[in-house]
């Protein structure tokens with residue numbers, strides 16, 4: 001029997017770090033701001049007190065070098081967890097990630113092992129604008145040799161992070177900013193294996209294949225659509241690489257309709273990969289072409305009215321489902337959306 | 349030596365920035381400014397002083413902590429507040445927000461929320477000036493944390509190598525978010541490290557506006573006589589939290605200085621004391637403050653009433 005308790009995503013991530021650090025002395029956590037009083041939105045709080053400054057420490061602002069340092073430590077037998085308060089800063093480290101981290105094992109003929117986790121925060125905040133809002137999961141997954149994880153529930157934040165730390169490959173672990181306050185049941189004994197999608201909600205009308213925050217939006221859309229008898233099925237991809245094609249294909253073959261809702265730009269994005277999988281493998285079963293939802297094809301704007309148009313949301317999903325099924329538009333007046341936006345306050 | 353009249357005009361610019369930021373502090377909790385604000389209370393003397401001395405035609409670049417830079421270059425409180433409130437009449441039509449204010453027509457080319465990223469861009473702008481055999485210079489403002497990024501050293505090296513007309517301005521508050529310099533730097537001093545490069549160095553107290561201006565003039569004069577990059581290093585005290593309108597002395601990572609020290613670290617009070625010493629009547633300063641205050645209030649009110657960008661604006665401005 002597992003120990004189940006209700007906790008926030010933030011506490012679930014924190015607990016995963018604590019448990020792995022207790023279990024394995026080679027695990028350490030480093031990166032800008034991990035050791036200060038705010039501790040990356042609370043996710044690294046208490047680690048210094050529990051494990052000391054050797055195992056949880058801040059760094060200079062030197063993403064490129066620090067990523068190389070993480071890699072060097074990993075091929076020398078440690079298990080670093082390198083943390084970034086914004087995934088956008090990983091773009092400063094792309095040389096180490098895409099030229100080194102993803103290739104060294106291959107080029108060593110399998111002799112080098114790279115047990116390394118890069119945690120980074122994605123998504124909306126208080127007007128995060130064009131340089132603090134990128135998702136990048138599709139870009140990372142493009143490079144063979146990197147695993148990429150996009151958890152949504154507290155249980156997955158916990159279970160997938162533990163699995164990622166134990167994995168002997170480099171894992172990019174991307175956490176949406178608005179998830180930290182979401183609460184859910186977490187079973188401490190349950191790790192979640194990489195490479196397995198989850199069916200968040202069963203339905204027969206349409207399969208919604210979702211990444212990260214889009215799962216939250218999809219659940220909201222599902223609730224509204226269910227009132228008129230439209231039951232959508234939600235597949236939470238959870239790990240971009242390795243990708244669980246079977247769960248996606250199984251669901252699409254059942255519902256015969258597929259909408260991909262990716263938390264990223266559409267053009268050349270991971271959504272295209274998902275759409276290709278569904279189209280290729282469910283070709284004969286699909287009643288309509290696969291639809292894709294994602295960010296508007298512009299840099300992320302700051303001002304809220306444009307930002308709300310930039311991001312796909314529950315209303316976008318509802319409209320897409322209606323269009324795909326040839327249904328009349330639901331009257332959405334009186335519905336409350338953006339509940340997290342109402343709760344979320346600045347300044348960051 | 350800076351004369352009384354000039355000192356008063358500097359006071360005017362300084363007070364405008366201060367009152368604009370105090371207004372943000374008052375308004376922020378109404379949750380209408382949906383943008384992260386990195387306030388510069390304590391820092392203004394650097395942007396105001398340096399920009400005051402830059403020759404006309406100069407270009408500037410900065411960071412997310414750019415309010416003083418924007419207002420020092422433009423004086424445009426209307427555009428400033430409009431952008432903070434996310435309105436169409438802001439310089440970025442609300443697309444930019446606080447962290448990306450710019451005014452290319454006035455020479456403020458770009459500010460960035462990714463630390464260190466405007467430094468090489470400023471060097472490129474200086475390269476363009478040198479390429480065209482122009483005499484304009486470029487100034488780039490950045491925090492002490494940016495010095496830890498490789499791109500800072502690469503840019504300084506290239507600029508020194510090519511003798512480019514670029515002025516590096518390091519605004520050193522000894523902090524990167526909550527981390528003190530001693531936790532981040534394996535070398536003793538930024539000026540000492542910079543001395544190894546072929547550039548003109550000026551060092552000063554960034555809380556003292558008049559000395560900032562004097563230091564800036566001295567380095568600009570050296571750059572004119574002997575063309576090489578300039579490097580200004582100014583220390584200052586950050587009064588508020590890294591981002592947001594509050595003080596955070598209770599967070600435990602630093603001490604609150606005593607009242608006398610606070611007065612010395614506050615560029616506005618520092619300048620007021622100096623002006624009084626020079627025989628400026630406090631009523632003259634009061635009048636400047638009242639005028640600035642009215643201007644700021646008007647701009648903030650206008651911005652609150654102004655319309656947001658219409659939906660069609662989402663997809664404009666992406667492509668030339």
Ligand SMILES: Cc1ncc(C[n+]2csc(CCOP(=O)(O)OP(=O)(O)O)c2C)c(N)n1
Nearest residue numbers: 089413461462463491492493494523524525
């Ligand atoms: C490349 C990069 N890494 C990390 C961050 C997160 N971050 C934002 S501000 C900041 C501190 C920067 O300190 P400094 O350059 O001294 O500027 P200050 O905020 O003190 O003005 C950090 C680490 C960032 N914006 N960009």
Ligand SMILES: [Mg+2]
Nearest residue numbers: 491492521523
């Ligand atoms: Mg600093």
